[in-house]
Structure formats: structure tokens, C-alpha cells
Amino acid sequence: MNAVLEALQLKADMEDVQSCKDDRCLPINHVGIKDLEHPIILHEPGATQTTIATCSFYVALPAQQRGTHMSRFISIMEEHYRNISIHQFQSMPAHVTEVLDAESSRIEMTFKMFRNKTAPISGLQSLMDYQVSLTGEYSGEASETLIKVAVPATSLCPCSKKISDYGAHNQRSLITLTVKPRDFISIVDLIDIAENNASAEVFSLVKRDDEKYLTEHAYNNPKFVEDIVRDLALSLNSDPRISGFRVETENFESIHNHSAYAMIDRLSK
């Protein structure tokens, strides 16, 4: 085969397999790429930080189309979304839907976020890490964003305190808030709500006087997982910036090898 023929043959071979007609007549809800690691610059009010997001991008595929164009998701991410704010994230699903020529899309981004915390007595500063997930869906008619933060904290058991002559079992607890914002709410504000409703906050760096304070503060604020999710729900119910929420608390029990867990769901309302 001569060179010209070879080139033509190659072009034919290269035909777009993904665009072939599909005769199974089945639309697909989500198709795309999962768990792409990508650096992002996160913009919160008054603060900017570089972090690494695990990203998934999906679109719906109509019944007659055989495949989507996976590489476009990467191009969009590389070109447009190195900088992420909640505001910017909210416009992403509609943009992806358009570029992929689809009817709907779903985007997920999970990343660690840090903030500076000040120890309660010594005033020492240190960084704490929080796991954050943003999820966005667009379907032509409606667009929806969820913000989820997982906040480590201390919980101290009211029952153990009450029945024991001294001491009370306590443990690291993970508080998770998932909110549907009505107006803008920052991730840091959500972390504050979570930390304020635990038995005590956790810090990376404490001195002895902080440790004394935190120990006694937790002892003075015993809470079951049930108490924590109810107190969180009270806070979020009265927050005009939020139109729906799910609150969860998981205690990595110090007296068991399993967790205690509670959840209040006000997302569907």
C-alpha cells in the first residue's frame, strides 16, 4: 500500500467509534471519568489556597448515541477550572453539559481544605485539615449544588459521665454537614457550625493549658451522637442561607471497635 492510501485507510480507521448509532435504545444516566486527580486553587472569602481535588465528571447519553467523548472532560478541567470558588463551581455543570452536547451532567470534587486555628488558651496557631466535597447537577431546567464538609471533633458520652464516679469515655468524632445553599455560605462558616456543636473542638497544636481547657470543656458538654445531630439541625434550621441539609455524626467509640452514628436528613423537603 502506498503512503497516500495508507493515510486514507488510517483516517477511515480513525472514524469516530463513539458517535456510531446505537440500536439498544437505552439512554445512560451518567457516563464520564471518575477519580481524576487535579490541583485546584480554592477561593473562599478572604482566603485562597492550593489543594488537590479528586474529580468526577458525568453526562447523560441519549439512547441513539453509542459513546461520549471522555477526553473533553479533561480539556475543560485543564482550561477552565484550575481556580474554583463555590460560585464558579455552580456554573460548571451547565458548562460541561454544553461542551459535551448533552442534556444533563453531574460533577463531583473532593479535596482537603486547611484553615488556621487558634488554641483556646495559649493562642498558638496551627492548621487543621477538613475534607470537603462539592457536587453539582444540571438538567436543563434546574441546577443544584451540594456542599459537604467533614469536621473532626471530640464527643464525650453523657451516659458514661452520669453513671461513673469519675471520668467519662470520649473519642474522636466525625461531623458531616451536607447543605443545599439558598444564598452564599462559605465552607468556613459550615465548619464553625460543626465545631460549635461538638463536645469540644480539635486542634493540631495545643499546650498544656489548652489541653486542660479542652478536657474540662468536653466534660462539661457531654453529647450523644443523637444530641450532636439535633443541635446541628437546630443551627441549620434557623439559617436563612440554607434551603436543605443532612447532618451526620460518627463516633469512633473509645470503648468499642465500631462506631455510633446518627443522621438527620432535611434535603428532600
Added chain:
Amino acid sequence: MNAVLEALQLKADMEDVQSCKDDRCLPINHVGIKDLEHPIILHEPGATQTTIATCSFYVALPAQQRGTHMSRFISIMEEHYRNISIHQFQSMPAHVTEVLDAESSRIEMTFKMFRNKTAPISGLQSLMDYQVSLTGEYSGEASETLIKVAVPATSLCPCSKKISDYGAHNQRSLITLTVKPRDFISIVDLIDIAENNASAEVFSLVKRDDEKYLTEHAYNNPKFVEDIVRDLALSLNSDPRISGFRVETENFESIHNHSAYAMIDRLSK
């Protein structure tokens, strides 16, 4: 304090903190224990095996009750559910709801299951492991069970095959079926459906002639993630034992460091 007074005092101290009235007036959707590890004996038609389940048990808590009784979940598991079949699992949520004196409950069990597979040419036998999850909810009016199996398989890229002069990239793929049964369907039947719709099955033990067969079989059955979920949906749509399903395929792409993913959801219909 004398011994009698001490005993009375102890009894008073031991009062049931969890049963206290709660004045926040907030019902809790799920409260319970999460990620308890427990051995179970799994009963499938014609086969029994011992495995280890990661179990979570939740009940709803009415607004006026402060806490649930976490230890009862463990007692129920220890006393009644060492032996698990799908049939038995289906009655568990109602039972837990009753024992915990609740209005609704949710139970999750995830475990590895093994089955003997026969290599396609050599006929050699070996065990393959599959991840299985059972989820059950009971709310007084209705009870619902979901069976989920994750099945490793081979997928081979149709585009790569078509455009390349030789070879085609392929990879391990994870096919996940989540079904709402109408009539009884065994876990093994679901695994069969998944394996039949991949480019090729995977085995723990193959000889050279099996490897030749599997390599050529995959090359003759190229499938995108989109193709796999559509073929799975066709199989499940026509299965009278199933009233709803979600099918997912995740390719751990051999040419990328991220996954390709597709999902068809027919659970809500």
C-alpha cells in the same frame, strides 16, 4: 455512705439517660451502630459459606426520645443473625424495628462471597471473590431490600481495537449490579449476568490455553463502559425476577490514571 445507700445511689445514677425526654422536638432519621464486623454463615441455594460481614443497624428516633439503645443491635445480631440468606435478611429490618421499639429501620451488610469457577479450556477450578452488599429498610407500611454485587471482569476498548493496526488496550473493570428483587434471585445468578456481559471473565487460576482463549475472546468482544451498562440493562429489563436495578461499570483504564465510568439507573421507576 453505707452500702445500701450506695447501691440506691448507684441505681439512681444508672438511670436511663437515653430515655430522657428531649425538648428539641427533632426526630432523627437514622441512629445506630456503624461498621460492626461479624462472622456470618451465608446461605445461597445449594451452597453455604462462612464469611465476615461489616454491618450497620439504624432506627428512626421520635422527637421526644433522647437516645436509642445501641447495645440491642449487637444482641439481635449475636442471637438471631449468624445465619443469613436473602430471605432471612428481608425479615431483619421489621424485627429490628420491633425490638428497638422504633417506627422504621435500615440495615446494611457488606461481605465477600466466593464461588468456584472453571477455567474455560483447561477446566481447572479455582475460587473467585466478589463483594456483596445487602440493604434493607422497613417503615411500617413498606419493606424494601436491595442486593448489590461488584464483579471484576475484563473490558477491551472498541476504539483502540478499531484504530490500531494490532492490539487493543484492555483492563480490569468492576461491574456493579444493584437490584430490587420482585421474586427470589440468587447472588450467583446476578454474578453470571455481570460476567456474561463483559469483554471477558476473570479467573484466579488459568493455564496457557485458557489465557489464549481469554485474550482472543476479549479481543472479539470489545466494549465501552457504555456498551457494558446497556447490555446489562437489556438483560435485567427482561428478567421477571427483578423490579428495579442500577448497573455501573468502572474501567481502571490501562492508558490513564483515572477510571471510565457509566451508570444506568432504573431503581426509581
Added chain:
Amino acid sequence: MNAVLEALQLKADMEDVQSCKDDRCLPINHVGIKDLEHPIILHEPGATQTTIATCSFYVALPAQQRGTHMSRFISIMEEHYRNISIHQFQSMPAHVTEVLDAESSRIEMTFKMFRNKTAPISGLQSLMDYQVSLTGEYSGEASETLIKVAVPATSLCPCSKKISDYGAHNQRSLITLTVKPRDFISIVDLIDIAENNASAEVFSLVKRDDEKYLTEHAYNNPKFVEDIVRDLALSLNSDPRISGFRVETENFESIHNHSAYAMIDRLSK
């Protein structure tokens, strides 16, 4: 090509690629299969349980041999090692070395093990899970086995107790013992040593009077990670069944989002 020629050609094609001479002159320390999931029946003195092991099998490969025979590892496992005791495990590396026609081998098996525990006051029984790893190496001259158990426990901070007017932070802690046995020692005996040296043991099922006991017991036994590894080392140093050990403690600190960790290594002596 006629059928006979085709068969001959196939046989030639099927020639043993792994046995080809290799001219890079580089021996390989470990080659084999990693993370095979396989059910085993674990035999401890007076008790037998079925569990699931994650198994890895490696042999050394001499410089002139191109590849090993991966499928033989699976065959050995399927045929000979469904039943595992520590005694049986100790003979496995020599057996694998022989069957693979190698000079040395290394085998790793990690599995969950359960044992029945009795709550300290109520006497209620429940199962606790422990992660166990067996590692065996054989090199012709010498054979070596290591037994590793990871035991969840409670630790309570002596500093927090001392400086606070009431309460003390405590948390779930993971104690890990890795021992080189001289004479037989059961896995359960190792778990006992770990549990006896924590601030308190953990249980799956406790009633209120157990919770009171455990809370007060931990408060009466405050220990840093440093204390726990030293107390463990004292116990193991004086145990004639053990010729070497490494002890580790990791506290999932209730006042931090990181762990405190200590380790004493007496394996190299």
C-alpha cells in the same frame, strides 16, 4: 494450513515464555502474586473458625530464568492450605520454595480473627474482631515466621488527667504486636497481652454497669503511648515463648486530627 500443522504451530507458540533464558543477569528477590483473597479455616488451640485471608506468595528468581510460574501459587493454596494453623503456616514457605523450584520464598497472610469476650460486670458475651498477619520466609538455610496482631483498646492520657480538675481525654488506640516465636504461642495469648496493657479493653457489647466499670478503670489506668509500649515490652521480654518482638501503639487522639505513636523494636536482636 491443515489441522495437524495448526496444532503443532499452536504447541510451538505455546512454548514456555517464562522459562526463556534471560541475558540481563539480574536475580529477582521476590516475584509472585499479591493480594489474592482466599477463605481459610483457622486452627487455634481449642478453637476453629472460618475467615478470609489476603494472601501474597513470592519466590526468588535466579539471574538466568526469565519468569516464574504464577499459577502454581494458586494451585498450592487451593490444594494444601485451606486449613491454616501457625504450625502449618510455618512449613508453607519451604513447600512453596520446593514446588516453584526456587531458592527462597516469602508468604504473607492477613485475616480477621474473632474471639468471644465476656463483659466485665454483666458477663454478657460478644465477638471482637482482630486483624492478624502471618509472614513466613524460607531461604534454604533458615526459616522465619512472624505473627502480628492488631488489637483495638482504650487509652487515657495521664497528662490530661493530671492537669484537669475533672475528666481526662481518652480515645480508641490500636496496639500492634509483631513477634518471632521461639516456642508455640497462640494468637489469643498475644491478644491477651495487648489488652492487659491498655488503659482499658474494648468490647462489642456492654451494659451500663460495664460502661461504668470501663470508664473508671481507664481513668484509674492513664497511659501515654510511651507507657503502653514499655509495659508491652516488659511483658514480652520475660516471655520464654518469644525470641523477638516489635510493639507499637497508635492513639487516634480525641483532641487532635492526627495520631500519637510509639514503637519498641526488639526484632533485630
Added chain:
Amino acid sequence: MNAVLEALQLKADMEDVQSCKDDRCLPINHVGIKDLEHPIILHEPGATQTTIATCSFYVALPAQQRGTHMSRFISIMEEHYRNISIHQFQSMPAHVTEVLDAESSRIEMTFKMFRNKTAPISGLQSLMDYQVSLTGEYSGEASETLIKVAVPATSLCPCSKKISDYGAHNQRSLITLTVKPRDFISIVDLIDIAENNASAEVFSLVKRDDEKYLTEHAYNNPKFVEDIVRDLALSLNSDPRISGFRVETENFESIHNHSAYAMIDRLSK
């Protein structure tokens, strides 16, 4: 108690529990903090990037000292090590040893690192992520640093290619290099060595002509795990910048649900 007495009492209570004499006469090899998440700015020759490190810091504790001062590790990290180059990391263990007033220390930092890659035919650019670990030990006499990089790649099975009439099974493979540097070697140079010795490299973004190239390139470069570690060892043996190494390859086999693995260890020489 009046205020002055209370203050004195507090001061006494606050006495440094960690500095108490310990009479168990057991030195501790490693004590410190594990899995602290901290942002770092990574400096490689000609490139700087912000990433998130999981950090562990340990010192040795002499027999007569009861505890170490955990909070100092955090202070050192916050004050001195936001900027990390390999050079800077190499001086860290001696610094930590001095600040903690110890005899030896061990530091571990694990982080994701990105680099821009150019697709082989289209020339499109995209980011790839790699897992990197730095480990440093200082013991007064000697200091040692290890650099470890885990590089995803494609491997294609020589046996499958040889025995099959068409196609060959291939899969994502993880190549891990752990090197003891003699002179400076950049992390990117190590990644290059790993990628050059696989059947093919992986990319985040490829177009059809890249996919054709990579498919055929892998088919033309079939390699067992044994071949990959030997080819890596040949490359590293002849590199004057490296005084010792361990090379590992793990294939996430597309025809099995377990991995094939090989390792050559030249760290101890």
C-alpha cells in the same frame, strides 16, 4: 482555696508529666506523631508546586525519660518546613533531633506530585499525578534519605501476545522506585526512568492518534513484571547519582482479580 493557692496548685498540677523519670529502663525506638496533614510547597529544579503532605515525625526516647513533647513536632513543621525540597528535607531529621533533645529521629512525608505531560502524537498537554514519599533518618553518626515514587504505567503480557492469534492482555501497572541518592537526583528524573521501562506510559489526556500510538507501542513492548524490574535495575545500576535502590512492579491483572508483583532490592548493599 484562695486564688493564689489555686494558681500554685494549678502550676503544680501542670508539672511536666512527660519529663517524669521512668523506672522501666526501656528505651523507645520511635515516638511521635503520625499522619499529620499539612500543606507544603515542593521545590524541584525549575518547578514549584503546592501540595498536601501526610507527615510523621518520630524521635528515640532514652530509658529514663517518660515521654516526648509531641507539640514540638507541629511547631517545627509550622515554622520551618512549609517549603520542602529534597535538599531541605535532608537536613530535617538532624534539626528535629536537636529541637526534641533526642539522639535520633525519623521523618516521613508522603504527597501527590503533578507534572505536565505531552501526548505522544497530538502534542496535547495534561497533568499526571504521582505518589511520592520522602523518608529521613538521623542517628548522630549517620543521616539517610530515601526517595520513593509510585508511577502508573501500562504493562502488556508477553505470554498472552505470543500464544494468542490476535490481541494481548494488558493492564494498569504501578512501578515503584525507592532510591538512596548519592548525588542529587530529581523526582522527575526518577519518574522518567520508571515510565521509560514500562510497556507504555499513561496520560490524562489523549486523542485518537495518541491512543493508536500507545496501543501499538505497548503491543510492541510486551513485558512481564520480571522484565520491568530487571530493566529498571539495569537503568539504576548504571546511574552514578544513586547508591542503592529497590524497584517494584505491581500489575493489576486484567485477567485476574489479584496482582502480579516483582521486586529487586539493592538497598542493603
